[in-house]
Amino acid sequence: MSLDRSDIEKIAHLARMAVDEDRIEGYATDLSNILGLVAQMDDVATDDVTPMAHPLHMAQRLRVDEVTEVNRREDFQAIAPKVESDLYLVPKVIE
Amino acid sequence: MQWETVIGLEVHTQLATKSKIFSGASTAYGAAPNTQACNVDLAFPGVLPVLNREVVNCALKFGVAVGAEIGRRSVFARKNYFYPDLPKGYQISQFELPIVGKGELIIELENGESKVIGITRAHLEEDAGKSLHEDFHGLSGIDLNRAGTPLLEIVSEPDMRSIKEAVAYARKIHQLVVYLGICDGNMQEGSFRVDANLSIRPFGQEAFGTRTELKNINSFRFLERALNYELERQIDVVESGGRIVQETRLYDADRDETRSMRSKEEANDYRYFPDPDLLPVEIDESLLEQIRDELPELPTAKLQRFIQTYALGEKEAKALTASRPLADYFEVVVEAGGETKMAANWVTMKLGGALNKAGLNLADSPVSPEQMGGLLKRIADKTISGKIAKQVFEAIWNGEGDADTVIEAKGLKQITDTGAIEPIIDDIIANNSKQVEQFRAGKEKLLGFFVGQVMKATRGKANPEQVNELLLKKLKG
Numbered sequence: 001m002s003l004d005r006s007d008i009e010k011i012a013h014l015a016r017m018a019v020d021e022d023r024i025e026g027y028a029t030d031l032s033n034i035l036g037l038v039a040q041m042d043d044v045a046t047d048d049v050t051p052m053a054h055p056l057h058m059a060q061r062l063r064v065d066e067v068t069e070v071n072r073r074e075d076f077q078a079i080a081p082k083v084e085s086d087l088y089l090v091p092k093v094i095e
Numbered sequence: 096m097q098w099e100t101v102i103g104l105e106v107h108t109q110l111a112t113k114s115k116i117f118s119g120a121s122t123a124y125g126a127a128p129n130t131q132a133c134n135v136d137l138a139f140p141g142v143l144p145v146l147n148r149e150v151v152n153c154a155l156k157f158g159v160a161v162g163a164e165i166g167r168r169s170v171f172a173r174k175n176y177f178y179p180d181l182p183k184g185y186q187i188s189q190f191e192l193p194i195v196g197k198g199e200l201i202i203e204l205e206n207g208e209s210k211v212i213g214i215t216r217a218h219l220e221e222d223a224g225k226s227l228h229e230d231f232h233g234l235s236g237i238d239l240n241r242a243g244t245p246l247l248e249i250v251s252e253p254d255m256r257s258i259k260e261a262v263a264y265a266r267k268i269h270q271l272v273v274y275l276g277i278c279d280g281n282m283q284e285g286s287f288r289v290d291a292n293l294s295i296r297p298f299g300q301e302a303f304g305t306r307t308e309l310k311n312i313n314s315f316r317f318l319e320r321a322l323n324y325e326l327e328r329q330i331d332v333v334e335s336g337g338r339i340v341q342e343t344r345l346y347d348a349d350r351d352e353t354r355s356m357r358s359k360e361e362a363n364d365y366r367y368f369p370d371p372d373l374l375p376v377e378i379d380e381s382l383l384e385q386i387r388d389e390l391p392e393l394p395t396a397k398l399q400r401f402i403q404t405y406a407l408g409e410k411e412a413k414a415l416t417a418s419r420p421l422a423d424y425f426e427v428v429v430e431a432g433g434e435t436k437m438a439a440n441w442v443t444m445k446l447g448g449a450l451n452k453a454g455l456n457l458a459d460s461p462v463s464p465e466q467m468g469g470l471l472k473r474i475a476d477k478t479i480s481g482k483i484a485k486q487v488f489e490a491i492w493n494g495e496g497d498a499d500t501v502i503e504a505k506g507l508k509q510i511t512d513t514g515a516i517e518p519i520i521d522d523i524i525a526n527n528s529k530q531v532e533q534f535r536a537g538k539e540k541l542l543g544f545f546v547g548q549v550m551k552a553t554r555g556k557a558n559p560e561q562v563n564e565l566l567l568k569k570l571k572g
Contacts, residue, residue, distance in 0.1 A: 010364075014366065054369065060146050060377070065149035066114055069119045069133035076132070077129070086130075087231070089231050089234040092228065093179055
């Protein structure tokens with residue numbers, strides 16, 4: 001599978017990353033090569049293999065339903081860029 | 096042209112756990128902003144999610160209740176999108192392998208028939224925070240207390256063919272999750288939110304039309320109104336030669352209309368992939384057994400049992416089984432000696448009315464079900480009349496003790512001694528000769544007048560049946 005310019009632009013947009021115009025071709029080549037590497041898997045017979053959701057062969061451990069956290073708002077908000085009325089302030093996003 | 100409506104619903108139920116799905120922060124509603132958002136909820140570097148056991152149990156209870164296939168191995172996935180109320184830049188959800196698979200729910204329609212609605216799946220995910228768009232100098236304020244609150248998203252098949260069916264389904268899901276105790280069902284607080292997908296097609300056509308999605312509806316009334324508006328809108332668009340665009344629309348309750356949400360430049364591309372921070376969740380048979388064993392009696396089964404065991408009409412039984420606490424209350428009343436029909440009436444009408452008037456929940460009722468049962472027992476054994484019972488009820492409500500105490504203290508015991516009632520009747524007959532004459536001349540309606548006089552004289556304590564009998568004997572005799 002090979003990626004073209006518009007794929008790179010789309011991926012960059014979805015990731016909210018600014019990409020220099022003159023590097024797009026390079027990214028397209030590099031990312032296509034990575035996909036090519038992974039595509040080698042297509043040649044392996046995997047019909048009998050259960051898809052893996054996680055490399056560790058373990059099941060999720062569960063936590064008891066208890067409140068263990070205390071209010072640390074002051075600490076967290078001390079390092080936030082903008083705070084008002086106990087709220088984190090962010091650029092306006094209205095859908 | 097005749098159009099057929101096709102509706103599918105996605106219901107977001109907040110699960111009634113103490114702590115969040117992946118962190119130990121509290122989920123209590125109404126706390127001061129950002130006091131219940133810990134470093135996991137805020138996506139600090141290096142933190143890891145740990146799944147809450149109770150969240151899994153809640154999902155399994157729902158799955159078992161709707162007879163669903165249980166995902167014995169379910170996987171959490173990242174749903175990637177950027178929004179400020181989602182600090183991680185992705186929502187942890189489930190995609191390919193949800194915890195609850197295909198199931199079904201039976202809804203009852205107005206005409207008395209029932210219909211099976213397919214449930215496609217139900218998956219676990221985390222709720223997002225809240226954005227406040229009031230004026231913060233052109234910025235938005237974010238409260239992340241809700242971020243990480245556990246949600247079970249219940250997705251139906253597009254099986255509903257009318258707005259009434261959709262509302263009936265939503266109500267049934269609501270009743271079920273509250274019965275199961277997995278959700279508090281509080282719609283004002285957003286514990287139960289509905290997204291509706293609606294499309295239309297000409298009757299007889301098999302292929303579905305293009306659907307629109309109505310988001311975040313938080314009352315049954317709004318659901319009905321939003322769907323009504325959207326149905327009319329779609330018919331208008333199609334009949335005037337237009338095409339329905341697949342989009343998300345917001346219901347504006349103030350204007351009673353749906354509006355297109357500014358469509359994003361590109362279609363949602365969430366790039367789901369398994370969350371490497373979480374291992375697959377495995378459900379073993381013993382846990383499932385336990386969940387099945389502990390499952391409470393469900394609304395439909397309870398309704399049937401109430402009709403059969405207590406010889407109640409369907410309407411009464413439905414009213415009583417509408418909520419689990421009410422049904423439980425009724426059963427204690429009956430156990431404490433209340434006759435079933437009378438108990439149904441007193442619990443739904445008298446108590447229900449009094450609670451309503453006082454703005455109280457059943458849980459805060461000043462009259463316990465044991466006290467109610469004790470009161471009804473005294474009506475049944477004719478210690479007091481139904482009329483006096485209302486007076487006793489008020490006294491119990493006001494904290495003056497149980498029925499027997501009140502009856503004793505106020506001397507409300509019904510007079511059933513003929514010897515005590517007869518002289519009173521004789522007096523009344525003697526003092527109302529004109530009415531006696533009229534009665535004897537055939538104006539039998541006057542019997543009510545005499546009964547009233549006797550009741551007044553005995554301050555309501557005479558047994559009405561006995562008074563009737565004695566009066567007739569004396570008046571006609």
